[in-house]
Amino acid sequence: MASHRGWKICATVTGILFITILVVLVVLFLTVLKIKEPxxxxxxxxxxxxxxxxxxxxxxxxxxxxxxxxxxxxxxxxxxxxxxxxxxxxxxxxxxxxxxxxxxxxxxxxxxxxxxxxxxxxxxxxxxxxxxxxxxxxxxxxxxxxxxxxxxxxxxxxxxxxxxxxxxxxxxxxxxxxxxxxxxxxx
The missing domain is CATH 2.60.40 (Immunoglobulin-like)
Structure with missing residues (x-):
């Protein structure tokens, strides 16, 4: 039972980390890295x-x-x-x-x-x-x-x-x- 709970925590933390990285990348591409007019x-x-x-x-x-x-x-x-x-x-x-x-x-x-x-x-x-x-x-x-x-x-x-x-x-x-x-x- 404890190992099953550990997998849930690990999956949740990994999912939150993945979503956070994805949001940061989207924000970067829409603001700082956006292609601008020369x-x-x-x-x-x-x-x-x-x-x-x-x-x-x-x-x-x-x-x-x-x-x-x-x-x-x-x-x-x-x-x-x-x-x-x-x-x-x-x-x-x-x-x-x-x-x-x-x-x-x-x-x-x-x-x-x-x-x-x-x-x-x-x-x-x-x-x-x-x-x-x-x-x-x-x-x-x-x-x-x-x-x-x-x-x-x-x-x-x-x-x-x-x-x-x-x-x-x-x-x-x-x-x-x-x-x-x-x-x-x-x-």
Whole structure:
């Protein structure tokens, strides 16, 4: 009879311990270890090179640098796929550059950089280009979409898509650039 009672106590203690561990693990996965959105910030773009010649022939070559910082706030890695960055002038795509895929380890920050060359042949056929060039300000927009997924223990995965849009103004006289960027993340 005593050994039967000992087995009941042992089974009860084991069951309570198992339930306690299970509750602690569920709470950890729902709070601390929950897959969170990465912080994705687009930095203002910079002008890497600039050349405008109007006479004897129009020549306009600009190289713009784009910097996107991704901060992985998770306890697992964040892997992003190959993507592209686009620059448009008055709704027409004038420059495209690929962004290579990569993986960001847990609690790390990673910079995705790209250099985009805008060449005159894409702009010369736009009737607004010469008018904007004479006015001294060329306005562009850039759009970058980054697809990726966060993982935890290589078991739990959550997909994310980041869209970054920038308004870029190139001031011709000072050869400077002014930009404002916004980022949205969809999980």
């Amino acid at each position: 912080d994705i910030v687009a930095r203002p773009v910079n002008l890497e090179s600039y050349e405008v010649v109007v006479f004897p022939a129009i020549k306009f070559n600009v190289s713009i640098g784009i910097l996107i910082t991704v901060k992985n706030r998770n306890y697992g890695s964040f892997k992003y796929d190959n993507s592209t960055a686009l620059i448009s002038y008055r709704g027409k795509v004038i420059a495209v550059t690929p962004l290579k895929d990569g993986t960001i380890p847990s609690h790390r920050k990673f910079n995705i950089t790209a250099s985009m060359d805008i060449l005159a042949d894409k702009l010369l056929f736009d009737s607004n280009f010469l008018r904007d060039l004479r006015a001294g300000v060329l306005n562009f927009t850039s759009h970058t979409t980054v697809h990726g997924k966060g993982s935890l223990l290589k078991i739990f995965h959550k997909k994310a898509t980041s869209n970054t849009d920038c308004n870029i103004s190139i001031i011709v006289a000072s050869q400077s650039v002014d930009s404002a960027c916004t980022t949205s993340i969809n999980f």
